[in-house]
Amino acid sequence: MKALVALIPLVLVAACDRAPQAPPTVAVTDAWCRAAPAGAMTGGCYVTLTASVEDRLVAVETAVAERAEIHSMDMAGGVMRMRKLEGGLPLPAGKAVALASGGEHLMIIGPKQALAIGGEVPLTFKFEKAPAQSIQAPIRPAVMDHQMDHGMSHDQ
Numbered sequence: 630m631k632a633l634v635a636l637i638p639l640v641l642v643a644a645c646d647r648a649p650q651a652p653p654t655v656a657v658t659d660a661w662c663r664a665a666p667a668g669a670m671t672g673g674c675y676v677t678l679t680a681s682v683e684d685r686l687v688a689v690e691t692a693v694a695e696r697a698e699i700h701s702m703d704m705a706g707g708v709m710r711m712r713k714l715e716g717g718l719p720l721p722a723g724k725a726v727a728l729a730s731g732g733e734h735l736m737i738i739g740p741k742q743a744l745a746i747g748g749e750v751p752l753t754f755k756f757e758k759a760p761a762q763s764i765q766a767p768i769r770p771a772v773m774d775h776q777m778d779h780g781m782s783h784d785q
């Protein structure tokens with residue numbers, strides 16, 4: 630019985646410690662996917678993520694493709710290269726991180742259907758701390774000036 634009484638103050642301290650902090654969240658905004666014809670190998674999606682506390686986008690899932698990957702893009706010797714971000718994408722606290730055409734993006738690998746303009750792509754974002762979020766990203770025409778062939782120069 631003595632041991633039980635001694636434990637109670639510790640439990641109270643632990644509960645108070647956590648109380649003032651709001652649970653971590655990530656705002657998922659401006660999501661859209663590039664249109665892609667039936668039979669396309671890949672598609673690209675873009676989104677802006679704003680985390681309330683330092684967090685990390687660790688995975689993205691979609692029901693309309695084999696899988697989704699988080700890619701970075703850089704110029705190497707005049708060639709645009711894409712890499713899968715194995716460790717996910719860091720999200721600093723309070724800073725909007727834009728995955729935009731020509732930069733970091735989400736790659737939809739093996740779409741099971743045409744990504745037609747006017748349709749939507751269901752995407753589920755998974756974070757290290759914040760709870761997962763599912764959204765519907767509208768499908769828009771590809772931006773012409775940044776158009777690129779996603780099937781080429783993947784460095785995996």
Ligand SMILES: [Cu+2]
Pocket residue numbers: 700711734735736779
């Ligand atoms: Cu890519």
